[in-house]
Amino acid sequence: MKKILVVDDEKNIQVSLASVLEDEGYHTFFASSGEEALEKISNINPDAVLLDIWLPGIDGLETLDRILTGDPSQIVIMISGHGSITAAVSAVKLGAYDFLEKPLSLDKVLFVLKRGLEHKQVLEENLKLKSMLEAQSRTETDERGDTGQKRDSSGILTYDYSDPKVSRPQRTVRDSSIFYGIGLHSGQKTGMVIKPLPPGKGIRFENISENGYVPARVEYLDSTNHATSVKRDRLEARTIEHLMATLHAFGITNLAIKINKEVPIGDGSASAFCDFIRSSGVVDQEAFIPEVVIDRPLIIGDESEQGKFIRVDPADHFEVRYTLIYPEPLGRMSHHFILDGPESFEKEIAPARTYGFMHEMNELSKLGLAEGGRMNNFILIDEGKVINTSLRFPDELARHKILDIIGDFYLLGRPIRGRVTAQRTGHADNARMVNLIREQFLRA
Numbered sequence: 001m002k003k004i005l006v007v008d009d010e011k012n013i014q015v016s017l018a019s020v021l022e023d024e025g026y027h028t029f030f031a032s033s034g035e036e037a038l039e040k041i042s043n044i045n046p047d048a049v050l051l052d053i054w055l056p057g058i059d060g061l062e063t064l065d066r067i068l069t070g071d072p073s074q075i076v077i078m079i080s081g082h083g084s085i086t087a088a089v090s091a092v093k094l095g096a097y098d099f100l101e102k103p104l105s106l107d108k109v110l111f112v113l114k115r116g117l118e119h120k121q122v123l124e125e126n127l128k129l130k131s132m133l134e135a136q137s138r139t140e141t142d143e144r145g146d147t148g149q150k151r152d153s154s155g156i157l158t159y160d161y162s163d164p165k166v167s168r169p170q171r172t173v174r175d176s177s178i179f180y181g182i183g184l185h186s187g188q189k190t191g192m193v194i195k196p197l198p199p200g201k202g203i204r205f206e207n208i209s210e211n212g213y214v215p216a217r218v219e220y221l222d223s224t225n226h227a228t229s230v231k232r233d234r235l236e237a238r239t240i241e242h243l244m245a246t247l248h249a250f251g252i253t254n255l256a257i258k259i260n261k262e263v264p265i266g267d268g269s270a271s272a273f274c275d276f277i278r279s280s281g282v283v284d285q286e287a288f289i290p291e292v293v294i295d296r297p298l299i300i301g302d303e304s305e306q307g308k309f310i311r312v313d314p315a316d317h318f319e320v321r322y323t324l325i326y327p328e329p330l331g332r333m334s335h336h337f338i339l340d341g342p343e344s345f346e347k348e349i350a351p352a353r354t355y356g357f358m359h360e361m362n363e364l365s366k367l368g369l370a371e372g373g374r375m376n377n378f379i380l381i382d383e384g385k386v387i388n389t390s391l392r393f394p395d396e397l398a399r400h401k402i403l404d405i406i407g408d409f410y411l412l413g414r415p416i417r418g419r420v421t422a423q424r425t426g427h428a429d430n431a432r433m434v435n436l437i438r439e440q441f442l443r444a
Contacts, residue, residue, distance in 0.1 A: 034058030174281030181264025
């Protein structure tokens with residue numbers, strides 16, 4: 001039974017909250033001052049705290065600061081009948097999970113409390129995983145010994161993308177790390193743990209609560225409905241394309257990614273994943289992986305001025321030219337990108353955010369999708385106009401399509417050398433071409 005501490009000096013608030021919380025199966029405790037709250041927290045170790053700002057003695061904000069100093073993972077939901085934007089912002093900056101105003105909506109209290117407890121569970125599971133991974137990493141490092149490899153100031157071991165050889169060093173990350181966020185389609189607060197893997201293991205997705213893994217390969221493609229997902233038996237990984245694009249750009253070939261079904265969306269782009277991989281460090285391994293070298297054209301669709309098609313041709317690098325065609329005022333936009341290293345990807349493609357149309361929102365909601373869409377993690381378009389943000393590039397929508405292609409094409413399981421030309425296509429078309437390349441170039 002989850003333990004909830006209600007900190008409020010108004011008896012009627014204590015009584016009303018106790019009634020609804022006990023009915024929902026929570027074990028409720030009370031404190032009427034900050035000092036009493038701190039004492040009870042040390043004694044009962046509650047799972048969450050409902051804390052009034054206006055308290056006798058130590059006020060709510062000071063109490064909040066002391067609670068989180070002792071336990072940064074504690075879920076504290078601030079409440080106040082005389083709140084202000086300034087107080088709410090101060091509470092959130094100090095680390096409060098949320099802020100509710102009196103008179104309290106008991107339904108909203110339960111909703112926010114449930115989300116907070118789910119968030120805490122993810123944090124605790126990820127912290128346990130991080131501890132396990134760090135212990136395992138130390139053991140593996142001791143067994144391997146010092147490799148003698150050198151890194152630049154950012155921890156990156158780089159290799160020359162223009163090297164004419166058709167093989168590249170296999171790569172993984174230096175350290176296990178944790179990334180937190182919200183799932184775009186599930187709307188659930190979630191986390192992601194990455195762990196280095198030895199050469200030849202590939203990129204794989206694992207689940208925080210089940211054994212096994214699903215390889216990040218086109219053979220395990222499960223869905224291309226508004227996002228790319230892979231599945232194997234009961235294990236699945238959804239909305240993987242932005243992370244896969246980042247791994248493609250950094251040349252990561254061996255990595256375990258532990259999630260709760262869906263990769264966090266970040267701000268709708270891949271920039272946060274780039275920062276995450278850089279902070280984890282990238283290391284070359286003592287093994288090589290051959291590129292998929294396109295030596296003849298392949299095409300799917302209608303290659304006309306207004307047609308929908310995707311085509312690959314021989315080239316010296318992996319490059320993508322994408323064209324979008326929408327009614328005015330969006331109109332026609334196009335962008336050409338050559339993947340010559342992670343730096344160009346971080347600058348030109350990674351910041352491009354996912355986008356959607358107002359008329360699609362209700363339909364997506366009926367399908368149980370886009371539940372994590374927020375005004376700050378995607379571009380919303382209505383009647384041909386962006387209504388919630390400013391574009392980062394004039395052709396940001398086309399650049400985001402290139403981001404998706406870079407991610408989806410990495411489901412081949414190895415780097416690719418060829419030119420992709422696409423127009424009016426999406427994840428399903430990318431998957432068809434990736435499968436065609438696999439059939440033509442990777443099967444004996």
